[in-house]
Amino acid sequence: MLESVVWPWLILLLPLAAFVTHTLCGAMKWKLPHKGDWLSTGAIGAGAVLSTFLFADMVSRGEPNFRQTWSVDWLSILWKGDDGQLHTRFALPMGFLVDNITVIMLVVVTWVSTLVHVFSMGYMHDDPRYGRFFSYLSIFSFSMIWLVLSDNLFGLMIGWELVGLSSYLLIGFWFEKPAAAAACKKAFITNRVGDLGMLIGILMLLSMTLRPILDDTSLPIEQKNPLSYENVFRVVSAGSYEVKSGDVFPISFLTVAGIFLFFGAVGKSAQFPLHVWLPDAMEGPTPVSALIHAATMVAAGVYMVTRCYRLFTPDALLFIAYTGGFTAIFAATIAVTANDIKKVLAYSTVSQLGFMVLGLGCWGYSAGFFHLWTHAFFKALLFLGSGAVIHALHSQDMREMGGLRHKLPITFVCMLIATCAISGFPPLSGFWSKDQILGAVLTFAMEHPQHALLPIFGFCGAALTAFYMFRLIFLTFCGKPRDPHKYEHAHPDQWDVITAPLAVLAILTLFSAGGTLSGERWFGDFVNEEQVLGPREEAPGGGERHRWHVQRTVLFPSGALVEEAQPLDDQNPLVALHAEGREEARKEHEHTEHKAHTWAMVLSVCVAVGGALVSYFTYMVPFFSPQVWATRLLWLYDGMVNKWWIDELYDRWVIQPLLLLNDFLKSFDEDWVDGFVNMTAQFTVHFSDYSGWVDNTYVDGLVNGTADTIVSSARAMRSIQTGNIKQYLAAAVIGLTVVVVLYNVIL
């Protein structure tokens, strides 16, 4: 069934149909039964079923590098040539690419989405805009599925922006709250900053791929898309792109393109320094946080990096790794001190996304994506769990909670499972994925000792994760209720649409890492670089062959594995040498990898348990006092509580200067540009002078010499005309004489 394009179509269009129906009914004031929640839920549920089928199909085939594409000519520049045929030099067809990572993403998106829909039926039940909420969820589902299915970068960008829109709408769902109104704007604009980076990256890639495609008249229109993954990879790995001469970048063009492209992920996946929107986005309804801001949309950045992995040069990947690593630990520190349950989870999300990115950056292709997969389930579970708590308690502040496990047992159990998973307790799913990441990081660091900071980021982050997650559990569910009044009024758990999705997600959390507990890389069978993206060595087009070899780059002064086009000449001793060296390098790499993974497993368990224990001793048994910690490490605490002043920093150095600049430009525009232009066409003002529009003079605020000149000369003309005939005569005669004299003197 994978061959048929009908299924992806259905998965994509069902939510859209639901959205359109909602909108139409809303506009026409038609009432849908149950406000149409069944419509959206059904649409996405059907999608979930279909994608499960796809998934099963994929697994059962065991064909790891399956791919299916289909496209429609959406935007192309066609013209009829002299031969009567249609020609094109440039086309942007829209199409689907269904392959392993697509299918996996589809499963994540549709399932989490379905569960969140169901959860929302309970959670949002009393909201006056209940129907609209579901329509927004539908448009989100559509956008996200579009993003996943698209077969080209341009389509990806479209989906990218559309999920941004849905995110905007959903964060601002309770628009009457000023905080929500500000948050949704912040989310959109911050994302746009990232999108700009991505756009630039895409443009740079385009400038590489366009030329070979433009002039190749033999290509059919469908393959004329310079931005399809296929073409981009082909051109990039064939090295057949031309880069305009005179580039000033000291590092390779492709590296810069990759870093810019990654910038999109920085925005969408809330990496430092564009992470600021995600915590604020918690102003949206909790199901939204679970769906968009934890499981799916924010993972889009990771998906993109995975999808375009081949485009990133070693230098770019290193940049990615550092960004991810820093984000992982940076966000974790903030999560430690947050008191709002959703904020903790939000920073946790940022941190976990950092892990994924770190993994990808350290050549752990499947590791990063694997963590995306597992994280989607347990983080959605955590958010929905927190949603259940909030729903029961009507408060988000952990300082008002405590002891809730008695009242909310189902929630507690589910959240505990998720917490263990995220902290990396074997054999839960989170353990396997995080272990892979840490293993990849460690391998990388062992091969490149100068980057030892990366594993430190990783392991510290993991430790902190365990700490703050258990802190959350302890503060929320254990101990005594700190606000007995609220506790009393909390609704106890029962099996309904709120708890059922939790349970499903808990099951997924337990088993999504695979049936085995051995840590075997089942995931890696389906998601591995060579299989998804094609082998690196086989460059299509022939004529040149690409080799890995060790080469110095800017960021790797000691040398990195770099591919380079080599002439296809097996007799070339250099080639043979490289081939030999490569073989040795690979062997050595595998050895290191094995060693690192063993270490990583041990260490990650240690840090997870350690973090949890410290948390226990801090919050359950008052062995350490958080207050003492806080006072003793005041500067650290201050930084954590204030989120390292990043928001303030932005406000002070970006937003305020921008507003000042705007105001300045506004007055510049009104006073100077207008004034200057008026100076040349100064009549306006002068006009105003005479017809009583004096007020305009100051509005335009001119420095208008010309105007004054005209005004005063007009006045002078009037005053010359004194009315005295004798002066007129004198003027005429003298004028005549002057003309005569001048004429005879000059000519």
Next chain:
Amino acid sequence: MTTLTSALYHAAFYADMVLTVGSACVVAFSKNIVRSAFSLLLTFVGVAGLYGFLEADFLVATQLLIYVGGILVLLLFAVMLTHRISNIKASNETSFSALAALAATGIFLVLVEVGTKTHWDVKGGPLGESTRPIGLLLMGDYLLPFEVAAMILLAALIGAAYLARNAIRK
């Protein structure tokens, strides 16, 4: 022609020149309008004399008849009609004299320059008696101008009459 007559002739010519220019100066500079008017008479006569020296006999007559007999009388009328008898003397003040002097000097210098610097192609002899040829021309080639002049006079007549009619009645 004898030397004496020649000398007298010369004397008369230069005297006429002086008379003309001198009386014109009086017209221009006199403080008294009546004196100006009578000096103007002398100027006209002087110009008529110059016409005589130019052997333009018909013009001498015309000048005397029309200018002295017509225009000057008109001007005197104007003086009389526009001045109360009591203050008839003190009514010819000047203003903007400096400006006027500037304009007049400027144009005078230019005209003198023109008159003296130009190499005039002096070729004609005496034209002889002029009345008859002028008469013939007026009835021939200059018939249209003659008629047009008549129309102008007619228009001027009617116009002046219209303007003066009420005024004088008042």
Next chain:
Amino acid sequence: MSHILSLITFIPLLGMLVILCLPRHQKDWIRFVSVFSTALPLALSISLFLDFENGSKGMQFVENCDWIRIPDYKLRIQYKLGVDGVSMPLVLLTGILSFLAVFASWETTKGVKAYFALLLLLETGMMGVFCSLDFFLFYVFWEVMLLPMYFLIGIWGGPRKEYAAIKFFLYTLFGSVLLLLAMLAFYFHAKENPNVLDPMDAFDLVRLADANVRLTFTGLFWQVVFVAMFIGFAIKVPVFPFHTWLPDAHVEAPTAISVILAGVLLKMGVYGLLRLSLPILPEAAAWFAPFMAALGLINIVYGALVAMAQTDLKKMVAYSSVSHMGFCLVGMAANTEAAMMGAAFQMFTHGLTSAMLFLLVGVIYDRAHHRVIKDFGGLAFQMPVYTGITTLAFMASLGLPGLCNFVSEALVLLGSFDAYRTTTIISATGIIFGAGYFLWCFQRVFMGPAKERYSMMPDVNGRELFTLVPLGALVVFLGVWPRAMLDTMTVSLKNVQDAVASATRGG
């Protein structure tokens, strides 16, 4: 010879004459005639769109006869109309917006007769500009628009209407004087080189763009002519620093006139460049392209930044137009297929969205009687439908995919990057700023707690919906299926682009 273009152009004029003959208190009749005489051109331009042959080169629906012919002066002015892929969408746009403008002005009470008469005259002028293929005719129609606009702003405008009107007038007149001089330059060139170009054809735009003819337009002189023409058109676009008439004119103009102004008049500048400057003077265009790109860049960024600082809703929208029109310039400067397409398509899409925005501003102004952004708040409660439509318009304007502006702006950026890297990258920041001011504005106007003083504000009524919905539908449709419009433009733009490209190579 089909007379459809003449009909499209002059039916409004006919309507104007009918209105002038009606007594002034018969307001319903006047409105009815206006509707009729804008609906007819709209219907005709839709049929024009449907009958248009996408693939064929050259002009279609051409009407041609001598208008003035003075053989011994070697002067011929043709009445030559025709459309190609560049002008046809704009004819359609004009038809749509004029028709909607009549409805948008339905409630005008002051001087109804004069108002609608001028509106119809304006439509004739606009249609004429887009249809004419003779420079002189073009110029005449260009000027015909001037006076109705002056009066429409000056009489029915806001508090500072006289100022705005005269400013608009003087700016535009200054520009058209430069155009006139450029026109004469062609004429005298033909007179001096009759073997290259018959002086009788010196105003024929098709003939001027002929490859053999335009090859002779080389050198400094024609660069000066190009700059003169550019300034003439730049004032309409408007290009920084000639843009300052625009905010004033927009703020003071009544809603329907703002719609026409933003929707159609601004397009004329770009259209003029595409119809006259680039194809006729490709060499100068190639020479000027970097400046054009720089100006476009300034427009985009500067316009957006200034828009962000505005306190008046309408002024913000006006500056957003300045910003958006910058993309057209960048696209034309880059002169690649995609960029050119983007520029031309941007004209159409911006026409739709800016019209929508101004209509929306008008709706709220009618109700609240002010436009100060910060004094609004929480309107989403009282006016859900209005909020929804505004969201659509804002999102379209800030370039959300799936809506038409995205396509055009993306095409411009995709196409320009190769030619002007830095410029394109900086231009792209415009999309951030665009999001900035639109969303900030949205937040202040619609979000937040509901305010008491607006609690009785009614939602959009049927008439307003009637003006907004077609535009909204088009915005979505063209965003989803842009080829519906792009296919008509391709060939004509390709010609323009080839001309400039060959000049670039040659130079």
Next chain:
Amino acid sequence: MSLLDAYPLQHYLLVSAALFALGIFTLVARKNAVAMLMGVELILNSANLNFVAFSRYTVGNFSGHLFAIFVILLAAAEAAVALGIVIGIFQNYGDVDADALDGLKG
């Protein structure tokens, strides 16, 4: 006898230039409207003198004479009209001071 050498043309031209300049002076300096008219007559006379002199010296026919005659005629006509107007002014203003006539200006 030929007087051509005795009285050069320039003599007449000098006189006429002087008359012209004096006429201009009179017109510009005099406050009295009637005096200004006298200035006009001086100018006309200077022109006439030129015509007649040129007729005699350089042209050799009577066209200059005729021109002068017409000028004299028209001077009369003009004087008549001017007189009418001056009288009107006097009636309205009680004076013929040209400096006082500044109701129209600017």
Next chain:
Amino acid sequence: MSPTALALVQDLRLFLPEVILVLTTLLVIVLDVTPVRKSHRALLYLTFCGLLLSGIYLLRHYVDLRESGGRASSSNVLLFGNSIALDPFAVYFKGLFLLVGLLTGVLSIRYKKLNPAGEGEYCVLLLCSTLGLFLMVGSRTLLMAYLGLELVSIPSFVLAGFQRDSRLSNEAALKYTIYGAIASGIMLYGMSLLFGLAGSLDFAAIRHALEGQTELRASPLLLSVSMLMILAGFGYKIACVPFHMWCPDVYEGAPTPITAFLSVGPKAAGFGVILRFFYQSLSTHSGGGDWTPIVDQLQWPIVLSVLSVATMTVGNLAAVAQTSLKRLMAYSSIAHAGYLLMGVVVLSKDGIFAILFYLAVYVFMNFGAFLFVVFLHDLVGSEDIEGCRGLGWRAPFPCIAMAICLFSLTGLPPLGGFIGKFYLFLGVIGRELYWLAILGVLNSVVSLVYYARVVKAMFLENIPRGEAEPLPVPFFYSAAFAVLVAPILLLGVYWAPLVKLARYSSSIFGA
């Protein structure tokens, strides 16, 4: 009869339009003095009849000329001893003058300030002045030019002061008279110098004389002085700097119909004479309709182009600051003299053609504007811009007509004025006088300021809140405005016939 006399009688047949004017004049005089009770404005209507009849004969002349060989060479239609020419150029102007006379009459019909007792004189003077215009443009000699000019001037002096009991009218008349007298005096002096140099009064003979002088005896000084002094006389008629200062005062003080007459008739005739004199005496035809100054030392086009710029600038700038509509129009007419002078300096038939074309449109535009002044005075009692405020809402049609006239004067398409200016600039640019063209265009833009101010006052100021209280506009005005505005609009979109006419008329200056 002697052969000369026979020739004169034959000439008289070709002089019928003028003769009819003279006869009408006489008839009016006679009827005026007969004690027959005449209905209101009867003599005015009689004048109309005379003008129309004259027009019919003029048309016949035109047809005859066309038939007798299309491009009539200018030599075969000289009348009365070569003193006057009957050629297409003259006929074109005469047609304009008849129109001017008629329109002046039309404006006078409802002009309240006009003294009914003086109707006869008014008509006589108007007719005489028109006759003078005829003679001016036909003149081929300095003498005829002078006489024609005086025949225009002397009646206009009286007409300017026709409101005897109005101080301003009197003042205008006196200023006009004195200024006119000194201007014609200076011109006479210049003519006498030229006469002395060239030995003839005839334009063509002057040219021959100047051409014949291989070695120029006359100093350039003499030539320039005489040329400029003659220009003083003609320049005063067209009101060009520095001989323009009378113009605003006289226009303001004169009765409005006369102002309109003065702003078009003598101005056009002045251009006619200037064209004839400067082209036929001071230039040589270098073929193809292009001309060059007759001697290199006499670069009169440079002088005129400087004066042209000065004139338009002074006119436009001073107009900006005006409050009186009449005075504003006076400065506007000064500015227009500047524009028209641009056509003179280009030294080609294209320039002449442009002048002819522009003048025809100018007649309608200017009379339209002055009709509005009359209308304003008649119904509102004001002649100021202030009086127009909000009038557009009370009397839409006249105000729209006025707006059209003003915009046409500015030179906005699609109005006749634009086409006229277009041809003018075409001529200027054709001669590569770019600086002149640019200054001209800049001036046009300045002119918009004050024209638009009037329009603004009419439509954009003082707009009534509700329904405006309409002003009852007499049918006379509606009809008159319609008649005046229709040609402006028509010439804006279809001007080919007028082009043909004007081109044919300018053909005497080279094919």
